[in-house]
Amino acid sequence: MKPEARASILDLWRMFGAPKAALILSGAAGLLAGGSSAGLVMLVNRSLSGGAEGADSATPLVFTGLCALALISSSVSVALLSRIAQENQYRLRMRLAQRILNTPAHRLESCGRHRLMAALTDDVQSVVAAQEVLPFLFVEGAKIVAAFSYLAYLSLPLLGFVLFFVVFGVLSYQFAQAQAMRWFALARETDDALFRHLRALTEGYKELMMDARRRTAYLEADLERTARLLRNRLNRANVIAVLANNWSETLYYVCIGAILFVAARLVETPQATLIGFTLAILFIGGPLSVIFNGIPAIAKGVVALRNIEALRLESSDNPLAPVDRPVEGASPQTLALAGVTYRHQGQGENGGYPIGPFDFVIRPGELIFLTGGNGSGKTTLALVILGLYAPTTGEVRIGGERVTDGNREAYRQNFSAVLSDSYLFDSLLGYGEGAQREQAEALLAMLELDHKLRIDGGRFSTIDLSRGERKRLALLAACLSDSPFFLFDEWAADQDPKFRDFFYRRLLPDLKARGKTVIVITHDDRYFRFCDRRLHLTVGQLEELQPHAPDLPAAAVLE
Numbered sequence: 001m002k003p004e005a006r007a008s009i010l011d012l013w014r015m016f017g018a019p020k021a022a023l024i025l026s027g028a029a030g031l032l033a034g035g036s037s038a039g040l041v042m043l044v045n046r047s048l049s050g051g052a053e054g055a056d057s058a059t060p061l062v063f064t065g066l067c068a069l070a071l072i073s074s075s076v077s078v079a080l081l082s083r084i085a086q087e088n089q090y091r092l093r094m095r096l097a098q099r100i101l102n103t104p105a106h107r108l109e110s111c112g113r114h115r116l117m118a119a120l121t122d123d124v125q126s127v128v129a130a131q132e133v134l135p136f137l138f139v140e141g142a143k144i145v146a147a148f149s150y151l152a153y154l155s156l157p158l159l160g161f162v163l164f165f166v167v168f169g170v171l172s173y174q175f176a177q178a179q180a181m182r183w184f185a186l187a188r189e190t191d192d193a194l195f196r197h198l199r200a201l202t203e204g205y206k207e208l209m210m211d212a213r214r215r216t217a218y219l220e221a222d223l224e225r226t227a228r229l230l231r232n233r234l235n236r237a238n239v240i241a242v243l244a245n246n247w248s249e250t251l252y253y254v255c256i257g258a259i260l261f262v263a264a265r266l267v268e269t270p271q272a273t274l275i276g277f278t279l280a281i282l283f284i285g286g287p288l289s290v291i292f293n294g295i296p297a298i299a300k301g302v303v304a305l306r307n308i309e310a311l312r313l314e315s316s317d318n319p320l321a322p323v324d325r326p327v328e329g330a331s332p333q334t335l336a337l338a339g340v341t342y343r344h345q346g347q348g349e350n351g352g353y354p355i356g357p358f359d360f361v362i363r364p365g366e367l368i369f370l371t372g373g374n375g376s377g378k379t380t381l382a383l384v385i386l387g388l389y390a391p392t393t394g395e396v397r398i399g400g401e402r403v404t405d406g407n408r409e410a411y412r413q414n415f416s417a418v419l420s421d422s423y424l425f426d427s428l429l430g431y432g433e434g435a436q437r438e439q440a441e442a443l444l445a446m447l448e449l450d451h452k453l454r455i456d457g458g459r460f461s462t463i464d465l466s467r468g469e470r471k472r473l474a475l476l477a478a479c480l481s482d483s484p485f486f487l488f489d490e491w492a493a494d495q496d497p498k499f500r501d502f503f504y505r506r507l508l509p510d511l512k513a514r515g516k517t518v519i520v521i522t523h524d525d526r527y528f529r530f531c532d533r534r535l536h537l538t539v540g541q542l543e544e545l546q547p548h549a550p551d552l553p554a555a556a557v558l559e
């Protein structure tokens with residue numbers, strides 16, 4: 001995946017999310033600051049080389065004016081830039097979030113959560129840090145151009161001498177910087193692995209606390225090894241970058257020495273010109289070090305941008321046409337799968353099997369139970385039905401209309417689902433007002449959660465609940481959207497007998513009575529008889545069984 005990533009410094013500029021006008025204003029203020037500092041140098045040079053006569057009565061006034069101008073314009077430039085940086089970070093993060101939500105679920109799964117988190121945190125920061133440096137490159141570059149023009153005005157032969165050092169310096173610096181960039185890229189790869197281990201730490205701390213042997217192995221073999229590798233790679237990258245900077249700084253002083261002690265002897269040069277040259281070159285030192293210090297940040301930014309590219313996220317500029325959920329209470333339509341198969345990435349090569357082909361029709365208002373052993377493909381089929389996975393072959397049709405990449409987002413809005421690994425938000429997110437708020441209160445009581453939490457301003461007062469209670473809260477959130485289709489993936493697995501009974505005997509019949517189509521993934525064979533139809537999966541192949549039929553003969557289970 002990585003070789004496709006080809007982002008460059010130009011992309012850093014293009015990706016600037018903040019208004020370009022503010023950036024240009026900041027650049028202009030920076031140029032004014034640079035111009036005033038260059039003016040100050042010229043004034044100092046004129047005063048030094050002309051003695052007392054070099055300065056007329058207006059000179060102190062002009063000097064003070066230039067000082068004030070330099071102070072004000074550089075302050076304006078920096079203040080604007082810091083605002084722009086914050087705005088940029090905010091916009092980049094929002095755009096990245098939009099891109100993630102526009103990207104098909106299977107592609108996000110293959111990226112891994114740790115890489116997405118690293119992109120949203122580290123990479124965004126690196127990109128913004130690099131973008132902050134960009135305007136300085138122009139401003140400081142302009143100062144250098146102004147100083148070189150001044151040098152050309154003072155002496156062309158000496159300028160040739162300086163240019164030789166500049167070309168040599170830039171080439172050697174470029175070489176060292178390329179090495180540093182290589183190590184920054186390797187360090188960034190290790191960063192992804194570190195995020196994965198840190199996730200294991202935050203999510204698996206209980207398992208690690210319970211078993212000292214496992215904990216030691218995790219700390220030593222996983223976390224410490226990766227953290228050490230990251231430290232070493234970053235050290236190497238930083239040392240090379242610093243050496244490159246020091247080298248360029250040394251060359252700079254060598255250049256001044258060469259002019260004073262070599263060139264001045266080879267080329268006849270008046271004292272005033274030599275002073276002017278030295279002052280101008282000393283002046284260039286400031287902008288040069290800003291540029292050289294900024295280059296590692298740009299290198300890191302480009303690496304971060306390449307990382308984001310490597311995730312192959314969809315564009316944020318081209319979100320699928322914004323769609324609303326169907327009108328409240330819309331009735332379900334016929335759902336048909338024809339020749340549908342689904343293959344997970346790497347399936348076949350790494351073992352496992354694609355599921356399907358599936359050919360079946362679900363009629364409006366049916367209560368379907370999807371059953372089958374572990375790993376038989378129930379959740380995968382459910383994700384295809386929900387439109388989160390696009391079929392590898394075959395087609396899904398709703399109300400006779402084919403589901404395509406263009407309308408899949410609209411199709412998904414027909415479903416409310418509680419998945420087995422569903423995420424519980426701490427608020428009702430768009431369902432906390434009016435009738436839905438009242439409905440939420442009623443459901444809270446019905447699910448016997450009202451003594452555990454309240455809903456204030458559309459937000460749950462707590463979600464620190466037991467697993468079964470969290471699932472009940474997820475069910476509440478799903479029921480609020482009043483979609484035509486409902487899908488529950490092993491919802492009752494975490495429930496006590498009372499709520500399991502409530503689910504199969506009350507909630508599902510209620511949804512059916514309201515005309516909803518309901519698909520339930522379940523292992524609860526005691527309740528199989530409550531469905532209209534039972535679709536059973538065995539190793540990715542589907543057959544329709546009688547609701548009452550047992551799964552497998554007991555003897556077969558024992559075998």
Ligand SMILES: Nc1ncnc2c1ncn2[C@@H]1O[C@H](COP(=O)(O)OP(=O)(O)OP(=O)(O)O)[C@@H](O)[C@H]1O
Nearest residue numbers: 109344345347352373374375376377378379380381
């Ligand atoms: N994200 C994934 N990437 C690659 N393969 C996967 C992925 N998710 C599932 N699989 C493969 O697909 C097979 C079917 O998985 P699925 O989750 O659909 O089974 P299931 O019937 O829902 O199982 P269970 O009853 O245990 O929940 C698994 O055995 C696994 O090999």
